[in-house]
Amino acid sequence: MATLQALRFAIPLAIACGIASLKTHAAELRAGVARVEITDRAAGPVHDPSYVKALVLRDSEKTVALITLDVVAIGGIGPIRNDYLDTVRKRLSQELGILPTHVLINASHCHSAVRSDAASLTVDAVKQAVQQLTPVWVGAGRGSEDSIQENRRIQLKDGSETDVRRAYSMPFDSDVASMGPIDPEIGLLRLDRTDGTPLVAVYNFACHPIQGMPTGGNTADFPGVASRVIEENLGTGVTALFIQGCAGDINPAHYKAVHQPHDAEPLGNSLGLSVLRGYRTIHTTQDTTLRVVNQIVSVPLAQDTTQRIAKLELEQEKLVQSLAGTSLTFKTFLPLYIQHRVSGEFPQSFASRYLHEKQLGRSDLSHLDAENQANLNAYLTNIHTMERLTRLQVNLALLRMHQRDHLSSGKKTLDAEIVGLRVGSFVLVTFPGELTVEIGLAIKKRARGPHTFVAGYTNGYLYYLPTEAQRRNTGYAQEDCDTLVAPEWRALFDEQIDVVLAQLTDGL
Numbered sequence: 001m002a003t004l005q006a007l008r009f010a011i012p013l014a015i016a017c018g019i020a021s022l023k024t025h026a027a028e029l030r031a032g033v034a035r036v037e038i039t040d041r042a043a044g045p046v047h048d049p050s051y052v053k054a055l056v057l058r059d060s061e062k063t064v065a066l067i068t069l070d071v072v073a074i075g076g077i078g079p080i081r082n083d084y085l086d087t088v089r090k091r092l093s094q095e096l097g098i099l100p101t102h103v104l105i106n107a108s109h110c111h112s113a114v115r116s117d118a119a120s121l122t123v124d125a126v127k128q129a130v131q132q133l134t135p136v137w138v139g140a141g142r143g144s145e146d147s148i149q150e151n152r153r154i155q156l157k158d159g160s161e162t163d164v165r166r167a168y169s170m171p172f173d174s175d176v177a178s179m180g181p182i183d184p185e186i187g188l189l190r191l192d193r194t195d196g197t198p199l200v201a202v203y204n205f206a207c208h209p210i211q212g213m214p215t216g217g218n219t220a221d222f223p224g225v226a227s228r229v230i231e232e233n234l235g236t237g238v239t240a241l242f243i244q245g246c247a248g249d250i251n252p253a254h255y256k257a258v259h260q261p262h263d264a265e266p267l268g269n270s271l272g273l274s275v276l277r278g279y280r281t282i283h284t285t286q287d288t289t290l291r292v293v294n295q296i297v298s299v300p301l302a303q304d305t306t307q308r309i310a311k312l313e314l315e316q317e318k319l320v321q322s323l324a325g326t327s328l329t330f331k332t333f334l335p336l337y338i339q340h341r342v343s344g345e346f347p348q349s350f351a352s353r354y355l356h357e358k359q360l361g362r363s364d365l366s367h368l369d370a371e372n373q374a375n376l377n378a379y380l381t382n383i384h385t386m387e388r389l390t391r392l393q394v395n396l397a398l399l400r401m402h403q404r405d406h407l408s409s410g411k412k413t414l415d416a417e418i419v420g421l422r423v424g425s426f427v428l429v430t431f432p433g434e435l436t437v438e439i440g441l442a443i444k445k446r447a448r449g450p451h452t453f454v455a456g457y458t459n460g461y462l463y464y465l466p467t468e469a470q471r472r473n474t475g476y477a478q479e480d481c482d483t484l485v486a487p488e489w490r491a492l493f494d495e496q497i498d499v500v501l502a503q504l505t506d507g508l
Helices: 002-018 084-096 118-131 221-234 265-279 305-322 330-342 351-359 364-405 437-446 489-505
Strands: 030-037 051-058 063-069 103-107 134-144 149-151 153-156 161-163 176-179 185-193 198-205 239-244 250-252 290-300 413-423 426-430 452-455
Touching (some): 030 118, 030 198, 051 118, 051 239, 063 084, 063 118, 063 239, 103 239, 134 265, 185 265, 198 221, 198 265, 198 452, 221 239, 221 265, 239 452, 290 489, 305 364, 330 364, 426 489, 437 452, 437 489
Parallel strands (some): 063 103, 426 452
Antiparallel strands (some): 030 134, 051 063, 153 161, 153 176, 185 198, 290 413, 413 426
C-alpha cells in the first residue's frame, strides 16, 4: 500500500490539474500509443501473444497514461508482483514526469503467463507511446454484445445463490429459480489523427476471459482475439485497448459445455465485430477535455469470517452425516437409472410381461421396481449431497485463506484507489477489484453524461467485491467467500464513486 500512502499527498495536486477548464490553453490534445509483448514463452506452448499496451494522453497541463495488461490481476494473484504498480508509477514519475495519480493500469483478467520483467516492459511501452504523441480528435460511443457472456450466479428456490465454476458442479435443474443479469454495453473511446485516420480504439466490456483455446496454449483469451479483429479491420496504425469492466460474476457463454473444446476465438470474433459496429458510428471532434480524479476510499474489512467458517463447517458435517448407504454402486446405478428414465412404468420388461403377472395375481416386477426406485432415489440424494460438498469445500478453503493471509491482521479497513478519467465525453471510473455486474449497472444508471463506463481490475487487486445482498448470501457463492470486504463496503464505495463522477462530468 506504499503507493496509496503517497497518493494521499499527490491527490490534491492531481485534482487541481485534472479538473482544469474544458478547453486547454493550447486547444490541443495529443495521444500516443504503443505495445510491447510480455508473453512468458518459457512457460509452455503459446497460442497467441500477451501484451502491455500504453495510451498516453497529453494536454498543455498534464500527461495521463492508460495502460492495459493481458494478465489476471495487478498484484494479488497471478504472475504480476505486488510491487509492480509502485515500481511502474515511480519510474514513470522519475523518467517521464507523469504523476502517479495520472497512471491507470487495467488487467484484462485473462490467465496468461507473462514475463517477470513486466514492470520494465510496461515503462518501455509508455516511453514508446510518448515518442509517438500526435494531435488527435476525440469521440465516444457505445456498442452492444449479448451473445458471448452469461451471469454465473444462480438463484435457487430456497432463496440462496450459487455460481457456475469449473471447480464444482451445477445445482440440480429442479432447484434453479432464476439467473443474474449481464451488461451487454461496450464503452467506446475513439481517437483519430487530425487527418481523420483512426489511431486508437478503447473498448470497455464485462466478461471473464477464461474460456481458453483448444490447444491449451498460453493466450490473451477473447480480448486478444477481439483486439486483433478490430486492428485488422481498421487498418495499419490502429491499436485496440481492452478495458475489463465489472465482470466479477460474468462468465463466457457455455462455460460448462463438455461436448466441444473450450475456444475463445468465436467469442473474440463476435466481440470484435460488435466493437467495430459501434466504433464506426462515432464522429470525432476537436474536444480537448482531459481530466483525472483520484479518491482513496477506506473499505471496511470483513469481521465475520470466523463465524462464517464455523457455519460452513457445521453445514459440512451435517451433509457428511446425511450420506446413506444403498445397495447400488455406480456400475449398477447407471444402467438401472437409464431403464427407469426410458420406461418409468415398465422398466424391467415389456408391458405385456407386467400384464401377464397381473393376470396371475402376482406383482414380482412391480415390487422390484419399487425397491430399485428407492435405491435410485437414495443414490441420487448422495450424489446431490456430494456436489453440495464440493461447492462448500471450495468456498470454505477461500474463507480460511483470507482469514489466514489478510483478515487476521486485525485491521478494520483497507485503503483502495478510485480513479476517474475523462477524455472528451468519454468517462471511465475504476476500482481495484472484481466488481459484480449489478454494481456497474447501478453506477451507469446514476451517472450524468451520455458515455459513462466502469472498470474493475485497475491499479491493484482486492479480490471479489459483491453487492451487500450477495455478500450476505446463505448459499455461499464463490464471489461471496473469495472476498475481503464487509457487507457495508458498498455504501461507502458508491458515495466516493459519485464524488469522483461529479468532478469528472461537471459541464456535460
